[in-house]
Amino acid sequence: MDLKGFGGQILTGAGLTLLVAALSLVFGLMIGGLGAAAKLSKSKRLRAAAEAYTTLVRGVPELLILLLLYFGGTVLLTWIAGEYVEVDGFGAGLFALSILCGAYTTEVLRAAIAGVPKGQAEAARALGLDRVQMVRLVLLPQVWRLALPGLGNVWLVLLKDTSLISVVGLEELMRKSAIAAGATREPFTFYAVAAGVYLLFTTISVLGIAALERRARRGLARV
Known part of the structure; x- marks a missing residue:
């Protein structure tokens, strides 16, 4: 990929885009896990704080939060x-992206945890499992299966939202494309290339998410 000498820069920007998205997803999952636990806790203060966080973040444009x-x-x-x-x-x-991801992940995980039948915990205790074993062997596999479609959507949105951070000077894919477009005066070419790269990333992600969903449902397919 040459693209009038900017091919290497575009690839570098694409790599940075993936890095920021992946790290934001990791931190967002951590924040979302804490947020979901807070929303499902018995503490009114924790529930109120988590509700305020998700309402604020989901109600304000992503670009505005970043700025x-x-x-x-x-x-x-x-x-x-x-x-x-x-x-x-x-x-x-x-x-900023971690905060955004965390808000949406909070709701996905909360719904997934609430979707696990309460009788599962009672059955686990009846089998003699302690709390850690119950969470690891009974709760988490089911939460993962229920949350995976929602988490997949969060990842796809997050991947595209990385384009917003170009406004603060980070030279990811969108920023590199804008620089190349300005230098060569061929904006359509470089923005089309950027669109192709984003489409490639999302296509690979969709295929990967579908494979994970099939694996998560493998125990149900035999029922």
């Missing part, structure tokens, strides 16, 4: 350090 965290982080770090400190584009983008 608020980017500029708000700069203000906060400058106040702490006593001198001007600018938030790194990678850190701001990763943090």
Whole structure:
């Protein structure tokens, strides 16, 4: 891929796009797990805090959240350090996407956990399983199966939302494409290439998610 000398840059941007998306998914799953646990807890304060988090994040445009965290982080770090400190584009983008992913993952995991019949826990206790064994052997496999379609959608949206972090200067796929388009004055060519790369990523992701769903349902197929 040459593309008038920008082929290597496009590939580098594509790699950074995948890296940011993958890391954001990992952190988003951690946040989502905590958020789902809070929503299902007996504590009214935890439930209220989790509800406020998901409502706020899902109700505000992704780009606006990114800008608020980017500029708000700069203000906060400058106040702490006593001198001007600018938030790194990678850190701001990763943090913002993780927060976004966490909000949607919270709802997916909450619904999946609530979808497991309560009798499963009672049956596990009747078999003599302790709490850790019950979670690992009974709860998690079923939650994974129920949550996988929703998590797959979260991943696809997250993958495309990485394009938003180009506005804070991170040179991912969209930013690299914009630079190449400006330098060569051929915006259609490079934006079409970027669209093709995103489509390739999402197609591979859809096939991978479908394979995971088939594997997660393999025990049900024999029933």
